[in-house]
Amino acid sequence: xxxxxxxxxxxEDVLMHAIDKLQASNIKxxxxxxxxxxxxxxxxxxxxxxxxYATFIYGAVGAVVIFxxxxxxxxxxxxxxxxxxxxxxxxxxxxxxxxxxxIGTLFTFLTYLxxxxxxxxxxxxxxxxxxxxxxxxxVIANADEMNEQESKHVMKMLKETGATEIKESTVNxxx
Amino acid sequence: xxxxxxxxxxFKMIMYIMIALGVISVIAGFYTExxxxxxxxxxxxxxxxxxxxxxxxxxxxxxxxxxxxxxAAYLRIPQAMSNYLIVSFVLFAFMFFGLHDLYHWxxxxxxxxxxxxxxKEPYLNIPFFALRYILFFGLWIFLTFRIKKLSLNEDxxxxxxxxxxxxxxxxxxxxxxxFSFSLFSIDWLMSLDAHWYSTIYVVKKFxxxxxxxxxxxxxxAIILRKMGYLPxxxxxxxxxxxxxxxxxxxxWAYMWLSQYLLIWYANIPEETIYYVPREMGEYKTMFYxxxxxxxxxxxxxxxxxxxxxxENLVLFAVLVLAxxxxxxxxxxxxxxxxxxxAISFVEVGTFIGFAGLxxxxxxxxxxxxxLIAKNHPYLIESLAEEH
Numbered sequence: 001x002x003x004x005x006x007x008x009x010x011x012e013d014v015l016m017h018a019i020d021k022l023q024a025s026n027i028k029x030x031x032x033x034x035x036x037x038x039x040x041x042x043x044x045x046x047x048x049x050x051x052x053y054a055t056f057i058y059g060a061v062g063a064v065v066i067f068x069x070x071x072x073x074x075x076x077x078x079x080x081x082x083x084x085x086x087x088x089x090x091x092x093x094x095x096x097x098x099x100x101x102x103i104g105t106l107f108t109f110l111t112y113l114x115x116x117x118x119x120x121x122x123x124x125x126x127x128x129x130x131x132x133x134x135x136x137x138x139v140i141a142n143a144d145e146m147n148e149q150e151s152k153h154v155m156k157m158l159k160e161t162g163a164t165e166i167k168e169s170t171v172n173x174x175x
Numbered sequence: 176x177x178x179x180x181x182x183x184x185x186f187k188m189i190m191y192i193m194i195a196l197g198v199i200s201v202i203a204g205f206y207t208e209x210x211x212x213x214x215x216x217x218x219x220x221x222x223x224x225x226x227x228x229x230x231x232x233x234x235x236x237x238x239x240x241x242x243x244x245x246x247a248a249y250l251r252i253p254q255a256m257s258n259y260l261i262v263s264f265v266l267f268a269f270m271f272f273g274l275h276d277l278y279h280w281x282x283x284x285x286x287x288x289x290x291x292x293x294x295k296e297p298y299l300n301i302p303f304f305a306l307r308y309i310l311f312f313g314l315w316i317f318l319t320f321r322i323k324k325l326s327l328n329e330d331x332x333x334x335x336x337x338x339x340x341x342x343x344x345x346x347x348x349x350x351x352x353x354f355s356f357s358l359f360s361i362d363w364l365m366s367l368d369a370h371w372y373s374t375i376y377v378v379k380k381f382x383x384x385x386x387x388x389x390x391x392x393x394x395x396a397i398i399l400r401k402m403g404y405l406p407x408x409x410x411x412x413x414x415x416x417x418x419x420x421x422x423x424x425x426x427w428a429y430m431w432l433s434q435y436l437l438i439w440y441a442n443i444p445e446e447t448i449y450y451v452p453r454e455m456g457e458y459k460t461m462f463y464x465x466x467x468x469x470x471x472x473x474x475x476x477x478x479x480x481x482x483x484x485x486e487n488l489v490l491f492a493v494l495v496l497a498x499x500x501x502x503x504x505x506x507x508x509x510x511x512x513x514x515x516x517a518i519s520f521v522e523v524g525t526f527i528g529f530a531g532l533x534x535x536x537x538x539x540x541x542x543x544x545x546l547i548a549k550n551h552p553y554l555i556e557s558l559a560e561e562h
Contacts, residue, residue: 056478083442091439093432
């Protein structure tokens, strides 16, 4: 069973400075749980994602697919001339635009769910349920691999950086 | 903080050479081409740099009204551009000699024979046209110089009074800008086709001004950083400028499509005729170039986060977009006057000349005041790495 050390903070700014201090003393912050998105957490935890690339590909494929559909409908299958205007026109853009957004968003959403192993009705895994209310939680992973001295050091650092509560957790957080 | 930009002799020399090239091209234009084309070319470049300066000043006013923090260190760049308005006022005054070559409605006999032009005559007549021109330039120069003066006084005295006064004046400027710049675009560009009108035309021109005003501010900021003047221009700041360019390119394309699509579907011959020479005739390549350069290129290029934060690549995007704005104005002006789609050294040379003049005026006025508004209340926020 994996254990992790949790530091619970009351304030956003205290948490931000705590992450800096922990990282400065070579303690790896595995994850942060907060009630709302934190500005600057992305660069601090050096998080990375390839999701935007997937979105771009879906969007590009969507635009092409919708264009082929419109072209087939209004040029190949059922050409209708209006006011002498050409059949293959820029008026396709609106539907291509909307279709691109739709296909891009839908498939990004599905990719995200698939990648995060989420599905409707899944039980939420939280280190501390109060992190959806008013508490901020820092997760230090792999506490069972640490020796006595190391885990003492981690706890001391958490205390020093302003954690109001420190505890060990055995919840499997995928970190 | 009180550092001023030092213009090197080399910079001035290059600008003077560019201006000389422009003067030669303009004169050559009047000898080698027909007069209408030479005047149209002058109108294009005059409007081009006026809209860059006005768009940049609108950006400045917007920063004051929204109380934006990140941009506080770069407000002097648009403020310096307000000096170009005076130059532009003088240059537009020369355009009155070409009024009869450019505007169909300025001929009394043409108006007498045309009921539609008679209907528009109370608005589109030369005395009122001139009056509007003086009034608009007067308002723009008065308001922007006032904001600049308040900002310079803030440098000396500090405090929040100037900040609040600048915000109030910026609000006034935005109202005046929205109204007068729209009418100005109708006067000088849309009335080239006195029979045709589009209600979204001026919105598109306003967005164009804003769009390219921001690109020029970004370019000047990056160039100044390369010269060692704005060390605070961080990747975040460059990303913010890129976001402006990216978002405005989409808004621009939206306005472009709004005009095109409504005319397309309305199917009214009087309106559709505007697009016939543009989309079907010899201007076809330019028609698609306009869209590709102004929308597709910034959209696909600045989409990548790494590109949007890289100053050299953003500078490259700005250079491409400078061509894009030229193409847009070329498409607005030349087909309306039944001119051939032929770009020669005259067009290129005139543009270089105007660019040199704009660069010289902006550079000189930047060198006359401190580069950073040191008592701006949001300067600390702007200098911080994260905002």
